[in-house]
Amino acid sequence: MTTRYTSGPAADLDGIQSVIDIAQQATVPAAMEPGKVYAVRTAGGGTQTIDLTGPEHTGTPARKHGTTTVRDAASFAAYFSKHSDADTEVYADADQLTVTAVLDAHTADEPRWSGHRLRLALRRTETWQQWLENDGRLLGQEQFAEFLEDHLPDLLDPSAATMLEIAQSIQAATKVDFQSGTRLATGERQFKYVENTTAKAGQRGDLTIPETFVVGLVPFEGSEGYRLTARLRYRITDQQLRIGYKLERPGDTLRTAFADVVTAIGADIAQPVMNGSPA
Template identity: 75%
Template sequence: MTTRYTSAPAADLDGTQSVIDIAQQAVEPVLLEAGNVYAVRTPGGGTQTLNLTGPEYTGIPARKAGNTTVRDATSFQTYFDKHADASTEVYADAERLTVTAVLDAHTADTARWSGHRLTLHLRKTEAWAQWLEHDGRLMQQEQFAEFLEDHLPELLEPSAADMLEIAQSIQGATKAEFQSSTRLSSGQRQFAFVETVTAKAGQKGQLTIPETFVIGLVPFEGSEGYRLTARFRYRLNREGGLTLGYKLERPGDILRTAFQDVVTAIGEQIEQPIMNGTPA
């Protein structure tokens, strides 16, 4: 018997050879560790780099970044102590009421990212904003009296009780025709009026208010309190009406002093100098 051998198609031989080639190139699997860089050989005889140092492999950001904003010096100090180093830079800006720390600032010899920052952005208190809002504005008697009553906690001299009595006197004279104003030797201002309500029509009276008064205000949240002097303002119109108000003495100076006191308090707790300005 004659046995015949038939050759396999060329395509089948090529496929088998590919499998053999891949099998010969296969290696035992190796466990790669995150945080390292590996060079591996490719099937074509070259090399490929595997970088496993990124945060998607390690779970750790490559560097600290971001700008944290705090509202008082104590919070600023807490965050600063945790992240600052010897090359950290600190800037104070009186116009913006900010203190900014560049925690990863450049060193003398090495450039750094300067992307991790801490900013103290002082926020004015509601009481400060309200007193400044009405500064220099004349109000109707009842409106002015209500303003004083709403802000009794800030009134220092005369006392809150005395100022409450003044406010009540102002309210009680809203239905009156004011005729004259006299400055007393004590510095107080006395207004003469005539009642116009039906029950008291023609009845004369006097309203006395101090020339100045002193208030105590906390300019910024978390800061100390400061004393401000206010001068009473008034106007008598032709119809016998009286409008009242006050003018604060140099509140801008108090605000700058309060900011500088915050900067000084921070400077006493850190080793880095505080520069005047803003970082790049």
């Protein structure tokens, strides 16, 4: 006959575990504080880490991040003033026509995230784009005259009133055969023509247009205006006049306008504006 028995130490261990289980069951749950990391003993005797440092627990992001895009220098200055610090870096890219601020840039001694950025992306005005769209193109008489009439506020010299008269003269001379174009001593261009309508057939006349005129254009939304000289272009083909203009170095004007925007930004902030783009 075999007699079974339990050793003393094993029986003691079973009793201790029972006490532990009862104690754990009787433990009152305690609230955990957001923003901290806890190590919790599990029922199976292991350890579980509970991380309450995330924004879903604290209610606030761990850091500022993202890129905000603005369209003028005033908006750039307003956002920059709110979020920048002494280590913020600012870069101006003349090729891209952008100004970028790395608001949380590295300090001299410690790295930072460099993930919170402000970007000024200048937007060309509709009027600037319209003048550039027709730059160097030869248009029909009516089309050219209508373009001048639609842009009278941009015309500085000769005056808008004078250019309106010229536009009307161009429109009135559509049913004629143009013979030649001559540059006058006054710097104007004179076009000679012969009427081809039945009532005026054979009658001769001329159309005089300034060889150059000055326009005032605002390149970017929120920027200053600039004067540009436009030179008259024309071609007489099959006795028909096609006419247009060529702006003098509009690219230089655009770069000057951008440089002026950068200068205005630099005057409003303590940090230097560096030439280039951030990493």
